[in-house]
Amino acid sequence: MTPALRILEPGLAATLQDCGRTGYQRFGVPVSGALDAVSLAVANILAGNPPCTAAIEILGAGLALEVEAGSAALALAGMAAPLTIDDGKAAIRVPPFRSVTVERGSIVRIPAPKDGAASYLAVEGGFDFMPALGSLSTYRRAALGGYRGRELRAGDRLRLRQASSAREPLALDVDIRPPEVLRAMLGPNEAYFSPSAFETLFAASYTVTPASDRMGLRLQGPRLERAIEGELPSQGTTPGGMQVPSGGQPILLLADRQTTGGYPRIATVISADIAAAGRLVSGMSVRFKEVCREEAVLLLKAQREWLASLPAALKRAPAGGLSTEQLLSSNLIGGVTAGAAEE
Numbered sequence: 369m370t371p372a373l374r375i376l377e378p379g380l381a382a383t384l385q386d387c388g389r390t391g392y393q394r395f396g397v398p399v400s401g402a403l404d405a406v407s408l409a410v411a412n413i414l415a416g417n418p419p420c421t422a423a424i425e426i427l428g429a430g431l432a433l434e435v436e437a438g439s440a441a442l443a444l445a446g447m448a449a450p451l452t453i454d455d456g457k458a459a460i461r462v463p464p465f466r467s468v469t470v471e472r473g474s475i476v477r478i479p480a481p482k483d484g485a486a487s488y489l490a491v492e493g494g495f496d497f498m499p500a501l502g503s504l505s506t507y508r509r510a511a512l513g514g515y516r517g518r519e520l521r522a523g524d525r526l527r528l529r530q531a532s533s534a535r536e537p538l539a540l541d542v543d544i545r546p547p548e549v550l551r552a553m554l555g556p557n558e559a560y561f562s563p564s565a566f567e568t569l570f571a572a573s574y575t576v577t578p579a580s581d582r583m584g585l586r587l588q589g590p591r592l593e594r595a596i597e598g599e600l601p602s603q604g605t606t607p608g609g610m611q612v613p614s615g616g617q618p619i620l621l622l623a624d625r626q627t628t629g630g631y632p633r634i635a636t637v638i639s640a641d642i643a644a645a646g647r648l649v650s651g652m653s654v655r656f657k658e659v660c661r662e663e664a665v666l667l668l669k670a671q672r673e674w675l676a677s678l679p680a681a682l683k684r685a686p687a688g689g690l691s692t693e694q695l696l697s698s699n700l701i702g703g704v705t706a707g708a709a710e711e
Contacts, residue, residue, distance in 0.1 A: 371437030371532075372525040373491065376475070380428035384495060384514035384526075385488075385623075387420035389503035393604060393627040400505040400513070401623050403427075403486050403582060403646030406675070407446030407544055411490035413678045414443035414467045416535055422497075422504035423490040424520070427582075430479040435470050436525065438532030441492035442476065443467040446544065447484025447647055452477040466539035466685045467492075484546045484647040493530030507624060539685035540678060546652055547644040550620075551659045551667070552610065552635040557600065560632035561612070565592040569610075569634060570658050574618065578650045582624040584611075585648055591616030592634060599630040608637030608645065622646055640667040 385408065388401025402408040402425055409419035424431075426446075444451050448464035454475045462468045464487070470476060481487045497504055497515065506514025515524055554566070574589035592612050599614075609621040611631035620637060621629075622645065637645055638659060648654060659667075 369436060370496075370525075371440070371528040371530065373440070373528065374434045374436050375431065375520050375522055375524040375526070376434055377430075377432040377477075378520045378522055378524070379426060379431040379480070380519075382424055382426050382431050382520045383506035383508070383518075384422045384497070384520075385425040385505045386422040386503055388505050388623065389501045389513070392501055396627050397501060397510075397512070398507055398624055398627055399607070400507040400582075401503070402488065402505075402643075403623050404446055404488070404544075404643045405646075406643035406671070407486065407647075408488045408490075409675050410465065410540060410542055410544070410678065411443045411445035411488040413675075413682070414445065414465065414538055414540060415441055415490040415492045416467075417490060417492065417494055419675065421490065421494040422514075423488045424526075426478055426481060426487045426489065427485060428480065430477065431520070432475060432477045435472055435474045435476065437472060437528055437530070439469050439471050439534075440528060440530070441467050441469045441533040441535040443490045444478060444487060445490075445542075446487035447481040447546070448487035449479040449482040451479070451489075465542055467535060467537055468685075469533050469535060469537065481649075485649045486646065491528060491530075492533045492535055493528060496527040496529045509624070537685040538682045540681060540683075542678075544647075546647040546649075547641065547654060549655050549657050550637050550641045550645055551657050551664070552608070552637045552641075553659060553661060553664055554635050555633065556603075556636070557632035557634070560594060560596045560600070561634050562593040562595045565594070565612075565634060566658075568592060569618075570656055573653045573655050575653045576648050576650050580648075580650060582622060584622050584625055585620040585645065587618045587620060587654075589617070592618060594632075596632075600632055602628040602630045605629050606636060607642050608639070609633045610635045610637065620645060638664040638667060640664065640671045
């Protein structure tokens with residue numbers, strides 16, 4: 369049998385995502401890719417893969433899967449809570465930011481992302497699918513890439529490139545969380561906005577609305593005043609671009625953004641903060657801080673150097689997780705008291 373992970377419970381919008389397909393925007397094909405490319409990279413480093421290897425992006429709700437391979441090394445990163453592995457004898461909990469080798473027949477349950485938008489499940493060796501335009505990223509609006517161009521469903525078998533794994537459990541000490549502040553550079557359409565709009569943008573707090581999705585975050589806050597009404601001729605879009613429609617509420621463009629747009633952009637979130645922006649969910653608030661190009665370049669360089677340092681920071685993790693049987697068999701009581709005050 370071809371080694372695979374079989375989806376038992378698909379959650380809401382789980383898809384395969386890598387770092388996206390570049391070079392095709394001029395043909396109207398969005399880049400797509402992981403909302404949080406930093407968490408994707410961390411999951412892959414734990415699993416022994418190149419940072420941009422496709423993984424399962426989990427949004428909104430958890431999922432469950434069965435291992436149909438001799439064994440598989442899995443790693444969960446991002447806005448993640450501990451996953452549960454049930455091998456038919458015992459259930460163990462494995463915290464995020466570590467790898468674990470799972471045997472054939474085991475049921476793996478991944479909870480919904482915790483305190484943020486997305487978590488990523490990587491498997492050693494990656495998934496065995498043909499890339500679409502150079503990428504396994506799923507773009508659902510065009511049924512492109514991933515598994516049949518759609519979100520995962522119960523019964524889907526995600527073929528693996530490796531039939532088994534002997535990878536030792538490894539862990540990383542990292543701190544990944546949603547941002548309170550996103551750094552941004554002005555433009556590219558500053559002339560369309562009044563001076564007060566920039567003061568407002570960098571002084572106020574904006575809240576993510578339920579209308580947000582993988583295309584972009586729709587934000588609610590003080591209105592950004594225009595100096596020029598109307599729209600401009602369509603321009604190519606960029607990740608992190610902050611479009612402002614006539615209503616004055618900004619839209620922060622993310623992975624599945626359209627390739628061109630006519631709403632003027634007041635600012636652009638810097639590349640080093642795009643992954644952090646992808647962690648925000650409805651109800652969260654965020655502020656913006658202006659930075660210059662030189663600072664933006666240094667911050668991106670620092671982020672890339674940090675990611676490049678992670679393989680050397682891997683450390684051995686305990687071979688198993690925490691099971692009910694282990695808790696019951698351990699002496700966890702250090703003393704007993706009746707609770708009455710001593711005389």
